[in-house]
Amino acid sequence: MKIYLDTIGCRLNQAEIEHMARGFRAAGHEIVASAELAEMAVVNTCAVTNDAVSVSRGKIRQIARAGVNDIVATGCWTTLQPQGLLQLPNVTRVIPNDRKDHLVADVLNLQPETFDLEPLTRVPLPGLHRRTRAFIKAQDGCNNQCTFCITTVARGEARSRTVADVIQEIQFALDGGAKEIVLTGVHLGSWGYDLDSHLAELIKAILRNTDVPRLRLSSLEPWDLHADFFSLWDSSTSLRAGSRLMPHLHLPLQAGSDSTLKRMRRNTTTSSFRELIHSAREMIPDVAITTDIIAGFPGETDDEFAETLDFVNEMNFAGGHVFTYSPRPGTGAAKMKGQIQPEARKKRNHILHEALEESAKSYREKFIGQTMSVLWESTSEMGEHGWQMEGFTENYLRAQAFAESPRWNEIDRVALTDCESNQLRGEILDEEKLYVRTTH
Numbered sequence: 001m002k003i004y005l006d007t008i009g010c011r012l013n014q015a016e017i018e019h020m021a022r023g024f025r026a027a028g029h030e031i032v033a034s035a036e037l038a039e040m041a042v043v044n045t046c047a048v049t050n051d052a053v054s055v056s057r058g059k060i061r062q063i064a065r066a067g068v069n070d071i072v073a074t075g076c077w078t079t080l081q082p083q084g085l086l087q088l089p090n091v092t093r094v095i096p097n098d099r100k101d102h103l104v105a106d107v108l109n110l111q112p113e114t115f116d117l118e119p120l121t122r123v124p125l126p127g128l129h130r131r132t133r134a135f136i137k138a139q140d141g142c143n144n145q146c147t148f149c150i151t152t153v154a155r156g157e158a159r160s161r162t163v164a165d166v167i168q169e170i171q172f173a174l175d176g177g178a179k180e181i182v183l184t185g186v187h188l189g190s191w192g193y194d195l196d197s198h199l200a201e202l203i204k205a206i207l208r209n210t211d212v213p214r215l216r217l218s219s220l221e222p223w224d225l226h227a228d229f230f231s232l233w234d235s236s237t238s239l240r241a242g243s244r245l246m247p248h249l250h251l252p253l254q255a256g257s258d259s260t261l262k263r264m265r266r267n268t269t270t271s272s273f274r275e276l277i278h279s280a281r282e283m284i285p286d287v288a289i290t291t292d293i294i295a296g297f298p299g300e301t302d303d304e305f306a307e308t309l310d311f312v313n314e315m316n317f318a319g320g321h322v323f324t325y326s327p328r329p330g331t332g333a334a335k336m337k338g339q340i341q342p343e344a345r346k347k348r349n350h351i352l353h354e355a356l357e358e359s360a361k362s363y364r365e366k367f368i369g370q371t372m373s374v375l376w377e378s379t380s381e382m383g384e385h386g387w388q389m390e391g392f393t394e395n396y397l398r399a400q401a402f403a404e405s406p407r408w409n410e411i412d413r414v415a416l417t418d419c420e421s422n423q424l425r426g427e428i429l430d431e432e433k434l435y436v437r438t439t440h
């Protein structure tokens, strides 16, 4: 059967459809690049905001219009509102999150053990979701109750995959040619709490038991980390972690006012967050610290907003996302008094976004004149100019360069020469292999 896989939202959703792709291929089916080519489709939906639900709905309608009569819907939206999905065209099955690991077997009506994933290496998904980086699910669910968060409702209790399972999946990806592994989860920092262990042990095990060239961590809640966690980046250890563990930490702040953090039921304060950032910057040279912030949380006074803005400026982040507060039915915050007018929320989002962009720009510009490794993610032919490559440095900065031949999924040393909008530009330094062309 020709199967099209689509996903909305987080890296965990991406990791899950990559896992499904391997299951369908192991059972002898073909993963196709677009719905037009497919006999069946699986859509991994998202419900983190109202917008995410609309995008999920839109994708399913689009796939139905493309002629697919057998659409399987899964993911957070299906778990929260299964009825909503069944009303959409050509949706034949709705599989909630707690059955997602068995989706391939359920859909193909097979016993999970009847098809074996060995020795199926990872093959990047065709089409839009083609990635050089392999997203690997290490953990699912969350035991926290942040009052704005619907994910903890949709994904259930926190649970960790075993070290062996995670390393096996990483090895599949490396055997399939992946040069970067991104560890992901709903609450990645809580990995191991149910195994009497800690995320640091998983990272050490991965670096010890695989040759992963680049290991990146996705979002980490600040309260799961302590200063000694950053010693993992110490390049003098036998694990050569310093060069293989990417110097990039995404630590959601959500608000820079302690009274707002309290109403959000965030297990952190501005002073403990400040201390953590300070330790990270002390122990990991040039570390990129990015974040998430919610603008217009219920009850946020002008003073609280000013505190958040000041704190964001003080933290000098390397970038991040600002989300306009979106009331999600089933969360504590949706029932709170003092809901902020949508216009005011948007205005606060804009101001915070500007502040983050300012500090991101100065962080980026620090690296002009330096040489960094870049993993090329996309290539586009530029006629007489050769090939334009775009990718990410180790500290997750976008970079662009030209070369005579396409270098998708290659890692090159790049001399960074300048910066245009949010992208660094440079020259690939590898004389033997390439004809080097300066940027335009």
Ligand code: SF4
Pocket: 142, 143, 144, 145, 146, 149, 150, 151, 152, 186, 187, 221
């Ligand atoms: S830590 Fe908070 S924001 Fe993160 S998944 Fe859990 S409840 Fe949601």
